[in-house]
Amino acid sequence: MVNAIENLYVQTGSYGNELTLSWNFPDILPEKYSLSLFRKTEAFVSNELDSYFSILTQIEELELVRDPNPQQIEQLELLRNELAAWGGTNDMIALTYQYIDNIYIDFNCVNGTTYYYQIYLKNSITHELSEPAEISTIPASNAKYKTFDVKLLVKSALERALQSVSLEELGQTELIEVFNEYLTDTEATQWILVQKSSNDVFQRYIGDSISESDDKIVTGHIEKIVIDVNWYFKDDLSKLDILNNFFRSRMLFMKRYLLLSGLIDAQFSFKENIIDNSNETYTIFSSGMKVTILADVTNELTLDTAPIVPDYIPSSPED
Structure with missing residues (x-):
């Protein structure tokens, strides 16, 4: 079982067009884990997640190989590129980090648009996923x-x-x-x-x-x-x-x-x-x-x- 992150919080930047997410990690974490953050403008990401985590699992398995052969090295590079390109639009982004601090600044926002965020923790060895932490908000400027x-x-x-x-x-x-x-x-x-x-x-x-x-x-x-x-x-x-x-x-x-x-x-x-x-x-x-x-x-x-x-x-x- 992988515990979910806690106390997910979002703050809009004073100038607008920017959102800052922060959270607490659970007290018990897997020995090796990653954090995946998803953002979408119309609703929370749902059906697309299976393909994303499937690619991530393949990457994690190849990274565990001690002496990879040339084919495995090439496949790993291709999978990393595929994962990096996943989403990658103004409508949806997906990012995965290992051992990230508990803050993320999204500076590619548009005032007045609703943004939906989900964060998962993933055990990089067993490939178990936590429940998602979810939050949504609308960036706006309060500057005069x-x-x-x-x-x-x-x-x-x-x-x-x-x-x-x-x-x-x-x-x-x-x-x-x-x-x-x-x-x-x-x-x-x-x-x-x-x-x-x-x-x-x-x-x-x-x-x-x-x-x-x-x-x-x-x-x-x-x-x-x-x-x-x-x-x-x-x-x-x-x-x-x-x-x-x-x-x-x-x-x-x-x-x-x-x-x-x-x-x-x-x-x-x-x-x-x-x-x-x-x-x-x-x-x-x-x-x-x-x-x-x-x-x-x-x-x-x-x-x-x-x-x-x-x-x-x-x-x-x-x-």
């Missing part, structure tokens, strides 16, 4: 992410600045429109385009850890994002200089809005004027600025306080 759509925040800051003055002060008859995608309207005579130029990690924390408590860990870093802002006018250089001076005067106004939105810092640097004569029917005058942003990117993880690894880990017979 904080990021900023910096391009949209800069677009909003520009629009708020433009709305803070009259059209006469801007030398315009209609308010210039701000876009965060390339303009397809060929009839437009004036527009502002907001694009992300670069995005890099500005500052890391030790171990990426910002804070930690008994039930929560906050990880993250500070990013440096550069937003490219350009304004364009067809055949009107005078409006270009008016807008240049206007945005220079509104730097603190826009910075205050960005900081109140949760960003750490915002710095502005202005570009030179550019004249584009490549089109035969009109000339485009453009200028702009680069907005350099510092922003927090954090992940808040709620910890499961239940133990992952039981206290008792058996020694192998070889110890």
Whole structure:
């Protein structure tokens, strides 16, 4: 008789897409044994197990041969390959270990999918099987992410600045429109385009850890994002200089809005004027600025306080 493993437990990873199984071995173990773990997505493995354990038994018998001949060595290799390929899909996997510790991390999971696990102990000499230990669960993420759509925040800051003055002060008859995608309207005579130029990690924390408590860990870093802002006018250089001076005067106004939105810092640097004569029917005058942003990117993880690894880990017979 082979006793089954005990206290099978499963824990979902904080980020999801990962499950950790742990268990206790029985107090009495065979002199030589293996542990087989099966995972399936629709139900527990059933009919397929006979073929799997038949292959495993043949392997165990050949491994007991003291002086195997070439044919037996070749057959053993073929059987091991066949066992390794058994299952081997996203729907089902099968793994066999000798003297494994009492923990297994399955990092090939999909959130929202139910996974069914079975674990057997097998006497490698008598080929007896234990009863299966079974458990099922659904991986999910409990992490809370904080990021900023910096391009949209800069677009909003520009629009708020433009709305803070009259059209006469801007030398315009209609308010210039701000876009965060390339303009397809060929009839437009004036527009502002907001694009992300670069995005890099500005500052890391030790171990990426910002804070930690008994039930929560906050990880993250500070990013440096550069937003490219350009304004364009067809055949009107005078409006270009008016807008240049206007945005220079509104730097603190826009910075205050960005900081109140949760960003750490915002710095502005202005570009030179550019004249584009490549089109035969009109000339485009453009200028702009680069907005350099510092922003927090954090992940808040709620910890499961239940133990992952039981206290008792058996020694192998070889110890």
